Amino acid sequence: MLSSIATRYGLEEKECTIVPFGKGLINLTWILEYRGEQFIFQRINDTVFSSPHMIADNIHHLNVFFKTHFPDYLFVNPVATIQNEEMVFLPGKGYFRMFKFVEGSVTFDTVNSAFIAFEAARQFGKFTKLLAAFDIKKLHIPLPDFHNLTLRYKQFETALEQGNKERIEECRSAIAFIKEQKNIVDIFNQIQTNAHFKKRVTHHDTKISNVLFDKNGKGLCVIDLDTVMPGYFISDVGDMMRTYLSPVSEEENEFSKIEVREEYFQAIVDGYLSEMKDELSNDEKNYFVYAGKFMIYMQAIRFLTDHINNDIYYGAKYEGHNLTRSNNQLDLLKKLLAKENVLQEKVLQYTSAATIEK
Numbered sequence: 001m002l003s004s005i006a007t008r009y010g011l012e013e014k015e016c017t018i019v020p021f022g023k024g025l026i027n028l029t030w031i032l033e034y035r036g037e038q039f040i041f042q043r044i045n046d047t048v049f050s051s052p053h054m055i056a057d058n059i060h061h062l063n064v065f066f067k068t069h070f071p072d073y074l075f076v077n078p079v080a081t082i083q084n085e086e087m088v089f090l091p092g093k094g095y096f097r098m099f100k101f102v103e104g105s106v107t108f109d110t111v112n113s114a115f116i117a118f119e120a121a122r123q124f125g126k127f128t129k130l131l132a133a134f135d136i137k138k139l140h141i142p143l144p145d146f147h148n149l150t151l152r153y154k155q156f157e158t159a160l161e162q163g164n165k166e167r168i169e170e171c172r173s174a175i176a177f178i179k180e181q182k183n184i185v186d187i188f189n190q191i192q193t194n195a196h197f198k199k200r201v202t203h204h205d206t207k208i209s210n211v212l213f214d215k216n217g218k219g220l221c222v223i224d225l226d227t228v229m230p231g232y233f234i235s236d237v238g239d240m241m242r243t244y245l246s247p248v249s250e251e252e253n254e255f256s257k258i259e260v261r262e263e264y265f266q267a268i269v270d271g272y273l274s275e276m277k278d279e280l281s282n283d284e285k286n287y288f289v290y291a292g293k294f295m296i297y298m299q300a301i302r303f304l305t306d307h308i309n310n311d312i313y314y315g316a317k318y319e320g321h322n323l324t325r326s327n328n329q330l331d332l333l334k335k336l337l338a339k340e341n342v343l344q345e346k347v348l349q350y351t352s353a354a355t356i357e358k
Contacts, residue, residue, distance in 0.1 A: 004090050004093075005041070005088065005090075005096060005098075008081045008082065008083070008085070008088050009079065009081050009082065009098065010081075010082040011034050012034075015034055015035055016032060016033070016034050017032070017033045018030045018031070018032045018033075018041065019031050021040070027042045027043060027044055027045050027226070028042065028043040028045075029041070029042050029043075030042075031101070032098065037100075037101075038100075038101035039079065039098045039099060039100055039101055040098065040099040040100075040101055041096065041097075041098050042096065042097055042098075042099075043093075043094050043095065043096050044087070044094065044095040044096070044097065044226075046094055046095055048143075049142050049143070049226060051140070051142065052087060052095040053087065054140035054141075054142045055087075055140075055142050055225075055226045056078070056086050056087040056097070057140055058139050058140055058142070058225070058228055058229070059077065059078065059086070059225050059228075060086060061134075061138045061139070062075070062131070062134070062201075062225065062228065063075055063077040065131065065134050066130070069130075069133070070130050073130060073221070074102070074212075074220050074221040075221065076099050076100070076102060076212070076221065076223050077099070078097045078098060078099055079097075079098045079099060079100060102212055102220065104214060104215060105212040105213065105214065105220055106212070106213050106214070106215060107208075107209050107211070107212060107213065108208050108209065108211075108213065109208070109209055110208065110249075111208050111243070111244045111264065113217075114261075114263045114264050114266070114267040115217060115267070116208070116213070116217055117208075117240075117244045117264045117267035117268055117271065118267040118268075118270055118271040119211070119213065119217060119218060119219035119271065120206070120208055120211045120219060120240065120244070120271065121237075121240055121244075121267065121268045121269075121270075121271030121272040122219055122271035122272065122274055122275055123211050123219040123220075123221060123222050123271075124203055124206050124211075124222055124236050124240065124272065125271065125272040125273070125274065125275030125276040126275045127201075127203060127221075127222045128200050128201055128202060128203075128233070128236065128275075128276065128279070129275045129276055129279050131200070131201040132200065132279055134201050136199060136200065136201060136230040139201065139228070139229050139230055140229070141229050141230075142226060142227065142229060143204075143227060143229070146204060146227065146229075147204060147231060147232075147235045147295075147298065149184070149185055149188040149294060149297070149298050149301075150185060150188060150189060152298050152301050152302055152305070153182070153185045153301060155301075155305050156178065156301045156304065156305045159304075159305045159308040159309050160175065160308065163305075163308035163309050163310075164308055164309070164310055167307055167308050167310075167323075168308055170323075171304065171307065171308070171323055171326075174300075174304055174323070174326055174327055174330060175304070177330055177334075178297075178300065178301060178304065178330070181293075181297060181333070184290075184293050184294060184297045187287075187290060187294075188294060191232065191234070191287070194283060196281040196282070196283035196284065197232055197281070197283065197284055198232075198281070198284075199230045199231060199232060200230070200231070200232075200233065200279075201228060201229075201230065202228070202229065202230065202231030202232065202233065202235050202236055203222060203225070203227065203228055203235075203236050204227035204228065204229065204231055204235050204236065204239070205224065205226075205227045205239065206236045206237075206239040206240045206243070207239065207243045208243065208244065209224075210222055210223055210224045211223070233276070233280060233284055233291070234287060234290065234291035234294050234295070235291075235295070236272075237268065237272060237288060237291040237292070238291035238292050238293075238294045238295030238296070239295050240268050240272070241265065241268060241291060241292030241295065241296070241336075242292060242295045242296045242299060242329075242332070244264050244267075244268060245259075245260045245261055245264050245265055245268075245292070245332070245336070246258050246259055246260065246261070246332055247259065247261065250299070250303075250325050250328050250329055251324075251325065251328070252328055253324050253328070255327070255328065255331045258328065258331050258332050258335060259335060260332070260335045260336050260338075260339050260343075262339070262342070262343070262346075265343050265346065266346055269288065269346055269347055269350050270350065273285075273347075273350055273351070277350075277351065282351075285347060285351050288344070288347040289336075289340055289343045289344045289347065292336055293333065293336060293337070293340075296329050296332050296333045296336060297329075297333055299329050300326045300329035300330045300333060301326075302314075303322045303323075303325040303326035303329065304322070304323065304326035306322045307320070307321075307322035307323045307326060
């Protein structure tokens with residue numbers, strides 16, 4: 001593989017070293033070093049992304065837009081081959097690409113300070129705001145229905161009809177709670193017909209590891225743009241809330257450790273709205289907390305659906321793994337619901353202060 005890649009990029013294979021890098025669950029990633037310079041080298045998972053050329057095309061269009069309108073923005077674009085290709089296909093091996101490693105940059109796997117949460121939220125807000133004038137019709141949809149909650153709920157209902165009966169019986173309480181919260185689906189359906197909700201260039205995977213920071217923790221830019229496509233702001237804000245608010249991840253089985261950290265929520269509000277306050281409509285701002293409910297609820301449904309379907313999508317490292325993940329997310333949702341009014345008041349205070357400043 002390395003020999004073929006080196007040839008395509010005009011590199012001397014004997015001067016290349018390559019080692020695995022990161023903890024990504026989708027694409028395989030390595031650090032490639034050549035004559036003292038470092039590159040991020042990736043194999044695209046073409047099982048998840050069935051049309052990798054769509055990703056390459058999307059990133060190309062975004063790069064052209066940033067170079068034209070915001071040349072100072074740090075946009076991490078794939079390195080071109082000697083044939084000016086931004087993605088390489090190797091028969092029998094798959095699709096590959098390479099990025100220059102941003103010198104001095106760091107990434108984080110967990111959100112351990114409100115400052116980091118603020119900086120990440122600001123970067124995702126900035127990304128969408130700068131692309132406000134970008135024609136979203138130019139973007140392909142690499143993952144159709146990725147955040148379509150209506151579809152996810154229908155898949156859940158189908159699983160209840162056709163899935164593993166023993167597993168359905170053992171998770172009756174989780175099923176009941178999901179059904180009790182179906183109004184979250186109903187609100188999503190209303191959003192799709194609400195003229196005050198706008199589809200924008202949305203990242204769709206706003207976990208902390210998809211932001212580059214400098215050594216002082218200041219955000220530099222967002223990365224991993226494979227899931228970028230038109231969407232609602234609730235996808236990005238909701239995913240930040242789902243993954244930043246609690247000190248533990250969806251893998252935690254001691255649910256007493258799950259909490260909604262209000263200072264981290266405030267950091268998301270301050271960071272995201274510092275960039276997006278004039279871009280979002282008043283209706284959208286009113287649904288800021290709903291964004292967290294939307295994403296946490298959807299992920300709980302997806303985990304439970306997979307458990308009922310015998311773990312055919314996410315897989316399982318132990319018996320009941322996806323049930324644990326689902327219950328984890330449902331516990332987080334319950335704790336978010338308990339603080340919903342307090343959190344929405346923080347959004348209102350921010351937007352009111354921003355209005356007064358004008």
